[in-house]
Structures are given as C-alpha cells and as structure tokens.
Amino acid sequence: MKIGVMIQEGPSYNHEASDTAYKFIEAAMAKGHTIQGVFLYDDAVTNVARHMEPPQDDRHIARRWSELGAKGVDIVVCVAAAKRRGMKPELIVDNTRISGLGQLSEICTEAERVVTFGD
Amino acid sequence: MKIGVMIQEGPSYNHEASDTAYKFIEAAMAKGHTIQGVFLYDDAVTNVARHMEPPQDDRHIARRWSELGAKGVDIVVCVAAAKRRGMKPELIVDNTRISGLGQLSEICTEAERVVTFGD
Amino acid sequence: MLHIVNKSPYMKSSLESCIRVAQKNDPILLIEDAVLGAAAGGGVESLVQGALKNHPVYALGADISARGLSSLTPGVKVIDYADFVDLVEQHKPMTWL
Amino acid sequence: MLHIVNKSPYMKSSLESCIRVAQKNDPILLIEDAVLGAAAGGGVESLVQGALKNHPVYALGADISARGLSSLTPGVKVIDYADFVDLVEQHKPMTWL
Amino acid sequence: MAKIMFVNRNAPHGTIYAWEGLEVVLIFGAYENELSAVYMDDAVFSLKKGQDTSALGIKGFLQTLPVLEDYGCEKIYVDKESMEKRGLKTDDFAIPVEVMDSAGIGKIMEEQDVILPF
Amino acid sequence: MAKIMFVNRNAPHGTIYAWEGLEVVLIFGAYENELSAVYMDDAVFSLKKGQDTSALGIKGFLQTLPVLEDYGCEKIYVDKESMEKRGLKTDDFAIPVEVMDSAGIGKIMEEQDVILPF
Numbered sequence: 001m002k003i004g005v006m007i008q009e010g011p012s013y014n015h016e017a018s019d020t021a022y023k024f025i026e027a028a029m030a031k032g033h034t035i036q037g038v039f040l041y042d043d044a045v046t047n048v049a050r051h052m053e054p055p056q057d058d059r060h061i062a063r064r065w066s067e068l069g070a071k072g073v074d075i076v077v078c079v080a081a082a083k084r085r086g087m088k089p090e091l092i093v094d095n096t097r098i099s100g101l102g103q104l105s106e107i108c109t110e111a112e113r114v115v116t117f118g119d
Numbered sequence: 120m121k122i123g124v125m126i127q128e129g130p131s132y133n134h135e136a137s138d139t140a141y142k143f144i145e146a147a148m149a150k151g152h153t154i155q156g157v158f159l160y161d162d163a164v165t166n167v168a169r170h171m172e173p174p175q176d177d178r179h180i181a182r183r184w185s186e187l188g189a190k191g192v193d194i195v196v197c198v199a200a201a202k203r204r205g206m207k208p209e210l211i212v213d214n215t216r217i218s219g220l221g222q223l224s225e226i227c228t229e230a231e232r233v234v235t236f237g238d
Numbered sequence: 239m240l241h242i243v244n245k246s247p248y249m250k251s252s253l254e255s256c257i258r259v260a261q262k263n264d265p266i267l268l269i270e271d272a273v274l275g276a277a278a279g280g281g282v283e284s285l286v287q288g289a290l291k292n293h294p295v296y297a298l299g300a301d302i303s304a305r306g307l308s309s310l311t312p313g314v315k316v317i318d319y320a321d322f323v324d325l326v327e328q329h330k331p332m333t334w335l
Numbered sequence: 336m337l338h339i340v341n342k343s344p345y346m347k348s349s350l351e352s353c354i355r356v357a358q359k360n361d362p363i364l365l366i367e368d369a370v371l372g373a374a375a376g377g378g379v380e381s382l383v384q385g386a387l388k389n390h391p392v393y394a395l396g397a398d399i400s401a402r403g404l405s406s407l408t409p410g411v412k413v414i415d416y417a418d419f420v421d422l423v424e425q426h427k428p429m430t431w432l
Numbered sequence: 433m434a435k436i437m438f439v440n441r442n443a444p445h446g447t448i449y450a451w452e453g454l455e456v457v458l459i460f461g462a463y464e465n466e467l468s469a470v471y472m473d474d475a476v477f478s479l480k481k482g483q484d485t486s487a488l489g490i491k492g493f494l495q496t497l498p499v500l501e502d503y504g505c506e507k508i509y510v511d512k513e514s515m516e517k518r519g520l521k522t523d524d525f526a527i528p529v530e531v532m533d534s535a536g537i538g539k540i541m542e543e544q545d546v547i548l549p550f
Numbered sequence: 551m552a553k554i555m556f557v558n559r560n561a562p563h564g565t566i567y568a569w570e571g572l573e574v575v576l577i578f579g580a581y582e583n584e585l586s587a588v589y590m591d592d593a594v595f596s597l598k599k600g601q602d603t604s605a606l607g608i609k610g611f612l613q614t615l616p617v618l619e620d621y622g623c624e625k626i627y628v629d630k631e632s633m634e635k636r637g638l639k640t641d642d643f644a645i646p647v648e649v650m651d652s653a654g655i656g657k658i659m660e661e662q663d664v665i666l667p668f
Contacts, residue, residue: 001424006548008432008449011130013203014162016367016398016564017341019608023397027416033424042448043133046165049205059607062205080455084132086168086181091205101459108546109434109465113423115339116430116549119238119565120327125666127335127567135270135301135446136244138490142300146319152327161566178489199573220577227664228552228583232326234242235333235667238447239660246443246474248518250347255559255591258631259656271446274477279519300487304445306480332557332665336542343561343592345636352441352473355513356538368564371595376637396605401563403600429439429547 003028004036004111006104008118011043012061013054018047021117022064025073036111037074038065039104040096044118045082048075048092062093069095076103122147123155123230125223127237130162131180132173137166140236141183144192155230156193157184158223159215163237164201167194167211181212188214195222240329241293244270247282252334257289265294265325268314273301278309286311298322337426338363338390344372344379349431354386362422365394365411373399375406383408395419434545435466438505440475441549444493445485450478453550454496461503468544469500470537471529472511475550476518479510479525497527511537552663553584556623559667561592562611563603568596571668572614579621586662587618588655589647590629593668594636597628597643615645629655 005025010017025035040047052062069075075096077087082098089098108114124144129136144154159166171181188194194215196206201217208217227233241260247253253268253275260266266289268276275282276297289295290313299316310316317325325331338357344350350365350372357363363386365373372379373394386392387410396413407413414422422428438456442449453469460467471479478493485492500508510529515521522531532540541547556574560567571587578585589597596611603610618626628647633639640649650658659665 003420003423008549009133011162011165011204014128014566016606016608019606020341020366020395023416023607024419028420028423031417031420033420042452043130043162043165046130046162046204051205051207051210053202053205055199055203058609080174083172084174085130085165086170086172086210088170091170091210101456102462104456105436105460105463105465108436108460108548109463111546113427114546114548115423115428116432118341118430118432118549122323122326127667133448135488135490138488139244139269139298142319142489143322147323147326150320150323152323161570177491220574221580223574224554224578224581224583227554227578227666228581230664232330233664233666234326234331235335236244237333237335237667244446246446248348248474249443251345251591252559255632258652259590259629259659261653261656261660264656264660271443271474274443274474274518277519281517281519283519301445304483304485304488304490304492305443305477306482306484308482330663330665332659333667335559335667341564343564345592346561348473349441352514355534356472356511356541358538358542361538361542368561368592371561371592371636374637378635378637380637398563398606401601401603401606401608401610402561402595403598403602405600427545427547429541430549432441432549 002034002036002111004107004114005038006041006116007044008041008116009043010117010119011046015119017117017119018061035073037076037107039107040077042081045077045085045087048077048096050091050093066093066095121153121155121230123226123233124157125160125235126163127160127235128162129236129238130165134238136236136238137180154192156195156226158226159196161200164196164204164206167196167215169210169212185212185214239264240325240331241266242331242333243268243272244335246271247275247285256334260293262292265296265329267325268297270301273297273305276310276314277307278311283311336361337422337428339428339430340365340369341367341432343368344382353431357390359389362391362393364422367398370394370398370402373407373411374404375408380408433464436546437544438469439547439549440471440478441473443474444478449550450475451493454493457500457503457505467505468507469505470509472514476510476515476520481524481526494526551582554664555662556587557665557667558589558593558596559591562596567668568593569611572611575618575621575623585623586625587623588627590632594628594633594638599642599644612644
C-alpha cells in the first residue's frame, strides 16, 4: 500500500512527532509498504538541518532522515516554511529536497493513506 | 528596573511567543527599564536564523532581534539547543551571541524580574 | 505574583491550574490564545467569573482585537503592552504555558 | 476511520473532541503523551471507559513503557509500530493533535 | 482525484496553524481534487468577523476566507457544539458556513480519502 | 543570590521540556542560588519509577533525578492534587519528594525571586 506522511510540527528534538513518524515509516517499509513521500511542513523543516549536532549519546534526527532518503524515500521540505526559518537548500541534509505545497497535494492524490504527525 | 526575558519555545512564526516577547521588550524599553538579557532556549533559537526569508509583506523576526541587539540588548542563543538544530555561529544574525545555560542563570541572578514566553 | 496564561481554556487546562494555585488577590493576565477565555457568553465564562472573585483579571488588548472579540466578561480589564510591563514591575511573574 | 490522538487528556481536550466525533466502532489509537490517558486509576479513566463502549482503543507500547505505566485501563490494547501500520492499512487515518 | 478535507482545530494567531490551514487550500486548489474544510474546537474563532491583527504586527487572513470557494473549497463546515460552547452564532462569521452536529462531522470525515489537520 | 524555582508541568517524553527542566538544574547548580523544583500537572509522571525509553530510541532521565540534590536543588515539591488526579502515590516516584497542596504550592511560589516554567 502507498502511504504518505506529513510531519506538521514536532521540530527536531522539541516534540516526539519526528520520532513517532520515523518509527512508523520504518515499520511500514519493513512490511513492504511504499512510502509515497514525507512532507515536512511548518517547524518540521528543522528535522533536516544539515549542521545539527545533538549530544553524542542521543539520536541524530537529520542523519536518520537523510539515510531514509538514500533508501529512495522522497523527503520533501516545504519551501515557504523553510524560507521563514532560514533553511536554505545548502543547509539541508543530502537525500532530501525543497519543494512546494503542491508536492503535498500530489502525495494526497497518489497515496492510499496519508498520516499526519505533529505537535 | 532590570528585566530578563526567556523565550522557551515559540520558534519563529510558528507561535506567537516571539511576537509577544518582542512587543513586551519594546514597551519595557520605552518606559526606561533595562533588559538584562533575552535568552533563546529550545526551539526559540530559530528566532535568529540569519537566512530567514519571510514573505515580503510579513514581519522579519530575525531582523527585529538583530536590531534590538544593535541597541545594546544582550540576545543569547542557548548553545546546546542551537547545536541540536544545526544553528552554527555563522548562521545566526548579527548582534546576537551563542552561549550556555549559565547565561540564563546569570540573568536570573541579576535581573529583578524574569518573564518567560513560550509555547 | 503575576500569573501569565497564554493557552485557550477551551483547549488546555493551564488556566485552571493557575487559578487553583494562585494566591488571593494575585493578578492574572491572559495573553495570546488565552484571551479567548475572556469572551463573554462562552462555556468557560464561569471559570473566569470564579477567578474574578479572588483576582484582578487582565487581558491583552492586541490579542483581543486580533481575535475580533467584541464583548468581554464584565470585570476583565483590557490592557496594552505598557500596562503589561507595569504589572511585571509590580509583581514577580510566573508564566503558565 | 482510525483516530490517532497524541495529547494527554489531562492537559488538552483533543481526546474529548475525538470521542465526540468518531463514528461507532472506529478505532482510537493513543500515541505519545496521549497514552497517559490509558493508565488505570486516574481521573480520565471514565473518559476512556466511555470510549471503550463504542470503540476499540489502542495504545502504543513504546510510549507506555517510556512513561513507566504498569497498570492500564482494562480493554485498552497495547500495540507496537507494526500494528500501528496495520491499523492505517485497514482504516483511513485522522490525527487529533 | 481525491476527496481531501482540512480539519481546523486551533485558535487563530496564537499559532500559525490557522494561517497554514488556509494557505494549503490556495495551493491545493490548483489540483484536481475535491476540497472541503471543517472548523471545530477553537478554530471556529478563525472565522470570526472583525479580527484586526494590526496591533500584533502579524498578518491576518480575513480577506482570504471569502476566496476559499474560488479555490475549489466549496464546503466549509462548522461544528455546532464547538460554536455554541464558545458563544458564537453563524452571524458572527465572516463567511457563510454549513453548521453540522458531531454525528454529521463524523460522517463527512468518514467519506474523505485524506484528512489533514491544522 | 536568588531563589529560583523550576515549575515543571509537562508530561515526559512527548516534548523536550521535562528533559530541559532537569538539564537546567545541572547547570544552575554551579552558581550560588537557592534552587527548588515543583512537579505539577502531567509533569508528575516525569518522576515515575520504571520509565524505559529504549523502544522510543530517545534518552530517558531516571538516572538524573537522584542527583538533583547534589546539584543544589534540595527541595522537590509535588502538587498533591495533580498526583492524586493521575492515580499516583509517592511510592510510584523514583525519588523522595515533598507533597504539597495547592495553597502550599502557591505560597512557596510567592517566596521565589524567579520562576522558570518547563
């Protein structure tokens, strides 16, 4: 089944939303579902900040998304939200991309399910 | 009177906290009070993202803080929170600085009042 | 002590916790979404009326106007940012997020 | 339809709104801070018991363990992320933030 | 072609959600989908007449509400209980809406392909 | 020298506040202030024994609680009503606390120079 994911807030480390979304996606992929796209909206854009440096014994949220992107999951950062927060293209991790809300619309059209995580 | 301000969340644009804090500080300075320091904690660190580009007809939150800093207000960005969110020193606006929670402790000791704004 | 509340009492229990703990005559200031609690005729009006028996209750005018609230619970005083500063000068603040 | 709730019912009214709108037999899944509502013996237990009359109620095990909740309201089913995926496969989801 | 519904639950101005819940309509309107919006809980205040954000220094959205229909969001539902609990009447709203009870809201949600909360 | 109180009201793990409310004690402890902490509302769950965050993949803080005192935070108050409403008893907590009613919490708040909410 094609599943889309929107992370609406739950910016990196402040809310659990990013963690739940990641665990959900991992489990969905393990079951053979296709992730149609992960749309990072509002403050969720900070999930993929390239220069993120969490404490060494903590999870690395941006790296996790980048690795998921390397596996072929389309990770889309909302352009308007990114601009408001100073997240230029060179400041986001590899294997993710900046695009518009139109991408969320397409995810909603193509996916059979769309799950939202947020604050 | 010496007033300290902590902005605990309310990252730029997502919550009103940053706006209320700014309006409060403006009003306090207009009355002749001293702002002992503004401590940006947790997600509030995104308030001073250098590359922020809000829509042209909207307020520019980072520039506002930078201008306040230019007037001599000490605007301190929590180092641990900044690291978690990829906010390196070169990515924050002028007239603000990155430092530790010790600065918040000093604000609490020196200010006669400490007001918190947040989510 | 000045109690600052910023969450709508329709959605979050912060105002209730504040009222429960606040000492008699301590002022309570509603800002941001909390001003929705100051609108007259709503389901939380009795909560605010109860608070008014023991506390001066203020609401930030800029937030009231932004939400288009025309009729407020009698007794709630509308103030501006300068008055907010005066309240902080007179009382040590605690924010109920 | 699967109703996903992530806020503690002690602090925020999301679960109440969800229960009010959810159609009979629609499953309700408690995740993140919402699992606090699944703990037995608390003040929101009657809310959850009411929900159980009309809905299967699930709670995410990882969130339950993280909060050290040992005793849950009878009837609440503890599930893992894989079960969460299955619920989404079976029902279109709505998240009550 | 999907049936997409935006469920607005947050109060205006305290957070950006009310704003984004409208922004998303303006963009989604360019695609071939069937759009609708629900306003419930504190989001019913987002529809209120007379909102003036000038003293806050932030942008309002009263001018966006009347154009939602032009962008393909033809149905705007308001949850009756949320409205009444907040002492509001349909006259208080800046645009015409369809008031619906809890069961009705639950039913139209059930008919959607995708629900996005704001 | 100031009397500083950290008022914890948020649930553990869903947001970072519970964590930061402890982090701040570890740092403030290096300065000459009188520190105390209150746990009320959902934050009473932060003190619960047996929290195991391994399945979430995030760091817990049960090991931090017992050292708060060493960092100069000698008083840990729990709001009685919050605790009872959530079906918790002092036996459920990982550290010894002082349980206080609403009036008592209000009174000790009043005695502080600075209150920081988490």
